[in-house]
Amino acid sequence: MQLRKKTGNNQLLKEMNKARILELIRQNTALSRADIAELTGLSATAAGTITSCLLTDEYIYESGSGESKGGRRPVMLQLKPQVFYSVGVDIEIGLIRLVLMDVTGQIYCNKEIKTCKNASYIEISEKIVVCVKEILASREIQLNKVLGLGISVPGVIDVKTGRVVLAPNLEWEDAEIISVIKEQISIPVYIENEAMASAIYEHWLGVCMNIDNFVCINITSGIGAGIFTNGKPFKGNDGSAGEIGHIVVDENGPKCGCGNYGCLETLASIEYMEQTAIKMIKQGAATMLNNIEYLEELSINDIISAAQKGDDFSKNILLQSTRFIAIAVSNIVNNPSTIVLGKEFTKYSDLVMSHFIEIVMKKSLKYPTKRLQILSSTEGLQSSAIGAAIIPLKKLFGR
Amino acid sequence: MQLRKKTGNNQLLKEMNKARILELIRQNTALSRADIAELTGLSATAAGTITSCLLTDEYIYESGSGESKGGRRPVMLQLKPQVFYSVGVDIEIGLIRLVLMDVTGQIYCNKEIKTCKNASYIEISEKIVVCVKEILASREIQLNKVLGLGISVPGVIDVKTGRVVLAPNLEWEDAEIISVIKEQISIPVYIENEAMASAIYEHWLGVCMNIDNFVCINITSGIGAGIFTNGKPFKGNDGSAGEIGHIVVDENGPKCGCGNYGCLETLASIEYMEQTAIKMIKQGAATMLNNIEYLEELSINDIISAAQKGDDFSKNILLQSTRFIAIAVSNIVNNPSTIVLGKEFTKYSDLVMSHFIEIVMKKSLKYPTKRLQILSSTEGLQSSAIGAAIIPLKKLFGR
DNA sequence: TAACTTTATAAAGTTATATTATAAAGTATA
DNA sequence: TATACTTTATAATATAACTTTATAAAGTTA
Structure with a gap:
């Protein structure tokens, strides 16, 4: 598949202008044709023509007339909900999360599916396809109204091919999810690192909507970062730019699966906190968590709620993890090649x-x-x- | 000055295609019209038309015919030297460096001007203008053949306005160089941080021509880094992304002008090495540098040549600086806002x-x-x- | 020498935006 | 209330840039 840069012809021009207008409407919620002409620098006619296209394609709709500024009242245009959709999937250990969203960012469906903890990427892919088809069918959404399927994976993604190079927590290596899924459902499929997917969310709809340089750190079973520079995802040459889980924060720390000692993930991840708590309780630590029935099933939620009730033991576990993450954050390497x-x-x-x-x-x-x-x-x-x-x-x- | 994004019309389209073709020729040294059509995806006719424009505007010229691939031999096109120029200026402490370059990257003139160490930005600006005018006059280069004047400054540049926010080594603050220069010479003026300017060089012509994520660290009177992510300069929100000179590499180190202790610049800059050498020699250190006439004027060049001759004292000074820089490099923060x-x-x-x-x-x-x-x-x-x-x-x- | 290739250009057609003019729908004021 | 003026939207026409198709020029290959 040769990925040649698009030819600079009139089609491209129109596509660019369409996209720019859609983005302006997205950011401003509602705009008139005149606003669009003003903001883009396009002639009023061109703004009107492109607008018509977007209207007939049902990307936008006329949401009513706005305030007059001393003349004819403008017709406001907004993104049209419930026409074009996108599906998002987050693959975690033993869990798949699915989300159905439309172009306005509205979410219509959350689903969680439990999976085997050591499921192969083929099994997971098949589960995803089945579930996506179900969701679309139950809402009678045609495939051609689905702009694509985005998949978030806790691992390193090859920037060029979209292959999952390595996802240690899922025990995957060289997983070609995209091709497996594309064989079973004909929509565009994209794949992204889990922390980067979160960063994309923050930049599109979340707390970083107008911030172009930021790092989004996800503390979960592992620890990863999604980095934005100049308003764009920064993945580094090999896609591993955000892999902060293996920054060494304590050279005398425990051995990590990667071979080093004291990696951030071995000292601060949710899993580590749970394991530490279990171990210390067994050793007789004084804590509210003592009266938990099945100690082996102790979860972070227990620790959190105990901490909230004033349990110093639990509080300290959270604080210690936080301290190591803070140390790592102050050392996030730009990861140049x-x-x-x-x-x-x-x-x-x-x-x-x-x-x-x-x-x-x-x-x-x-x-x-x-x-x-x-x-x-x-x-x-x-x-x-x-x-x-x-x-x-x-x-x-x-x- | 309202900086509205360019309107997406046919003019923009042609500009984009022109630029893309020029860049392709630059990277490939020589291309035929057919090559250009192939590489851009444009029709042969369009490639021909745009080529004609570039030929009449003298950005390129026909450099002769290439090898036949089984048919008519192609006419090769190359960037035309000595038509369009650019001037580069690097402002250092007590020194201005000037460079005259054409679009091919060929350099026609290097000039160094000594300046007062505490010269104001207005004085420096005036010196620059005089010198630029001289260079252009001596080579009979018309102003409209000069694409612009780029200025490199060891300091933090405001990303939006191009103002020099702070250049401690020059003792400048809030220096509006661009407007001062533009009053005296009517060419486009650009300003950039010194380390970033070096990074731009490396990416355009130097060792990073095909590398899109890298850090360029300049060890000179101060220490700075120019960072590229995704093939573009990364300056951070406030333009200070590459300011690594004040990373603390030794908390017990000497006090820095910035208020902290043990900043990289206080332990590894050229100036620090010179001062350390002078101090230690006065204290009676054993070194080849002992027989220097005016100890106060000892320069890094003396240290280097002594080290090359096997002087352990000098070698150690270099190694110590290097060690601190290495520590800092392993901690270059992404500097998100x-x-x-x-x-x-x-x-x-x-x-x-x-x-x-x-x-x-x-x-x-x-x-x-x-x-x-x-x-x-x-x-x-x-x-x-x-x-x-x-x-x-x-x-x-x-x- | 004929057939085929590659390269380059000319003529006609398509597409997208710009310009100009006009209609529609409002405000401001005498 | 009538008139002038504004703002918004669209229609008709013009312009610019690229595409398609055809053809010429200059090679190679069998």
Whole structure:
């Protein structure tokens, strides 16, 4: 599948303008044709024409007339609910969450399905397909009204192919979910890391709607981060940019599945908190949690409610986890694939480079998929001046 | 100055296609019209038409015929040198570097001007204008052939206005260089942080030409980083994303101008190395540098050449600086303006949030312009599922 | 030498937006 | 109440950019 950039023709132009108008309406809830012309810089006619298309396609509808500004009253346009839908799926350990949403962001259905904890990606995929088909059927939604199926997975996603490279908590490796699902249902399928999916939510509808640089950290069975830079998801070259679960926060900490000691996930995840509580209670810790029936089934919810009732033991468990996450947050690495050292350094790089690489490799993240390249600039002192000279050229080259 | 996004009309379309074709030629050195049609997806005719425009405007020229692939031989097109130029300026302490470059990236002139170390931005601006005019006059380059003037400054640049918010090493604050220069010479003026300018160079012509996520660290009088994410400069919300000079690498280190102790810049910058050497020599350290005439004028160059000749004292100074930089590099913070905590955490955020904020604030960067916002998600467990559902919508809304 | 390829351009057609003019529906004021 | 003026929306016409189809120019291959 060759993914060539779209040709710059009139079709593209119209698509761009359509998308831009839809986004403006989304952000402003309701706009008139005149508003659209004003905001886009398009002529009133063009705004009107594109609007007509969107109306006949039922992406928008006329929601009534607005206030007059001293002349004819405008007809307001809004996103049309309950016409075009999207399905979201979050795959967790032993659980699949499904959501049916329309283009307005309204949610019409939440569903949770329990699964085997060690289910293969093929089994999970099949469950998803069945459930999606059910939801759509029960609401009589045609497939061509479903813009797509987005899937959130707690693991590293290959940026180019959409393959799940590694999802340790699900015990998956190289899982080609997309193709399995596409064989069974003909809608577009997208896949995304779980923390990044949350970040997308925050940026679209949540607390980061007007914030373009942020990190969304999800504390759940594992710990992951979704990073946005310049208003766009930042995944790094290999899709592992947000994998903060294996930042070492305590070098003397317990051994992690990844081979290191004291990874954030081993010291702060929900699972760790539960296990710690169970272990300490067995050892006779003083806590309200003592009277729990089946200690092995102790869940984070028990810990939370005990803490809320003033149980110091439970409170401390939460606080300790929080402390480690805070340490990690203050060290979230930008996770570049490459580091270049420049200016005066280039003069003596041969003397110290190996020393430098050694320390960085030892100190920085060690997520398995990561490969860090450390280079010395070949330009040296002039690099900034040349860079400055490039800036005026960028526009000319569309960059 | 209202900066409205460009209207999506035919003009924009042609501009986009022109830019894209120029960029393709730049990256491939030479292309035929047929290659361009193939690579862009444009029709052969359109590729031909746009090519003609670029030829008459002298952005490109016909460089001869290429190899036949079993038919008529193609006419190759290349960027035309020595027609359109750009000027780059790097402002350092006591020094201005100027570079004249054409669209091909060829450099025709390097100039260095010494300045007063405490010169105001107005004085510097005037020097720049005089020098730029001189260079252009001496080569008989018309102003309309100069695409712009890019300026690199060791300081924080306001992303929106281009104002120099703070350049401690130059002792500037709120310096509106752009407007001062524009009054005296009528070409587009751009301004950029020094490390970021280097990063732009590396991405355009240097060692990062095909790398989209990297950090470029400049070790000079200060220490700064230029960060690229997704192939674009990442400046953070306030333009201070690359300000790593004030990461604390040794809490027991010397006091920094910023108020903290043990900032990277106080332990690893070129200036610090020079000062350390001077101090230790005065205290009687054993080194080849002992026979330097004016100890106060000892420069990094002396240290480097001594180290190269095997002077352990000098070598150690370089190694120590390097070590601190390595520590900082392994901790380069993504510098988001906002951190959102989600999923299970939202259940108990009220119990621990203040603790969390306290630690992060204490541990993370303390650059003066930075304001970190820490939020708890309002969505909780469903955020990933909803986020996943949003993905299929993004294209529709041009996002 | 004939058939086929590749490259480049010309002529005619399509599409999307711009311009200009006009209609529709409101406000402000004498 | 009538008139002038505004704002909003659309119709008719013009313009710009790309596509399609056809053709010419300049090669290669059997």
